[in-house]
Amino acid sequence: MTSSTTHPAIVFTDWDGTVTLQDSNDYLTDNIGFGLKKRSEINDEILNGSQSFRDGFREMLESVTTPFPECIDILLKNVQLDPGFKHFYHWCESKNIPVIVISSGMRPIIYALLKNLVGEEAIKNIEIISNEVEIDEKSKKWDIIYKDPESPFGHDKARSIKQYLTKHGYNESNTPLLFYSGDGVSDLSAAKETNLLFAKHGKDLIKYCIRENIPYTEFNSFEDILSKITTIIEADGKNINDFIENK
Numbered sequence: 001m002t003s004s005t006t007h008p009a010i011v012f013t014d015w016d017g018t019v020t021l022q023d024s025n026d027y028l029t030d031n032i033g034f035g036l037k038k039r040s041e042i043n044d045e046i047l048n049g050s051q052s053f054r055d056g057f058r059e060m061l062e063s064v065t066t067p068f069p070e071c072i073d074i075l076l077k078n079v080q081l082d083p084g085f086k087h088f089y090h091w092c093e094s095k096n097i098p099v100i101v102i103s104s105g106m107r108p109i110i111y112a113l114l115k116n117l118v119g120e121e122a123i124k125n126i127e128i129i130s131n132e133v134e135i136d137e138k139s140k141k142w143d144i145i146y147k148d149p150e151s152p153f154g155h156d157k158a159r160s161i162k163q164y165l166t167k168h169g170y171n172e173s174n175t176p177l178l179f180y181s182g183d184g185v186s187d188l189s190a191a192k193e194t195n196l197l198f199a200k201h202g203k204d205l206i207k208y209c210i211r212e213n214i215p216y217t218e219f220n221s222f223e224d225i226l227s228k229i230t231t232i233i234e235a236d237g238k239n240i241n242d243f244i245e246n247k
């Protein structure tokens with residue numbers, strides 16, 4: 001494995017429930033949409049494969065009829081940052097490690113939360129690759145606009161990672177260590193694209209990794225990710241397999 005001289009690693013990360021403690025879309029659905037019971041039913045359908053993430057997720061969001069700016073206000077009041085993320089992000093900055101958010105959520109929500117929870121300069125330094133939102137000015141109704149509408153995930157995270165690497169001139173010989181952190185079903189598409197997948201303790205992604213035999217290492221907060229990545233970079237990636245929990 002060759003480490004780039006400019007970037008020792010690249011960290012791709014899910015946003016909702018990974019960088020934040022609460023999933024914004026779940027929060028809206030549960031509190032001002034059709035509620036937790038119906039969301040859990042759809043979530044089960046997504047988990048057992050009878051419904052795609054893209055269609056189930058759209059159904060949840062369609063149950064939220066509150067105007068979009070109000071949704072953002074509600075989220076700014078209720079969504080919290082992972083307690084280790086700020087430290088992790090500043091450490092990455094000091095080591096010249098890019099942090100890229102790869103999200104199935106909607107850009108304006110992520111942007112507002114990132115600015116509010118991490119700070120103004122974070123929005124300049126952390127690239128967001130996500131779905132968008134379209135707001136009808138007259139009726140104030142809004143809809144998610146999927147980045148990859150033909151993908152059952154709505155946003156094909158694996159494709160976004162590949163596109164990022166190509167855009168930045170990485171190929172087989174010059175790609176640094178790649179990491180991904182996530183918590184849910186939409187992260188499965190990204191899981192195989194990096195050298196190590198961090199899966200959040202107690203969340204759906206771990207169930208999937210075990211079922212699909214996708215190697216993962218657990219984390220509780222970004223402090224754990226920082227500690228493991230530090231150790232891995234020091235060993236130039238040679239110790240990555242030591243961290244895999246489902247060998």
Ligand SMILES: [Mg+2]
Binds near residue numbers: 017018182183
């Ligand atoms: Mg998530």
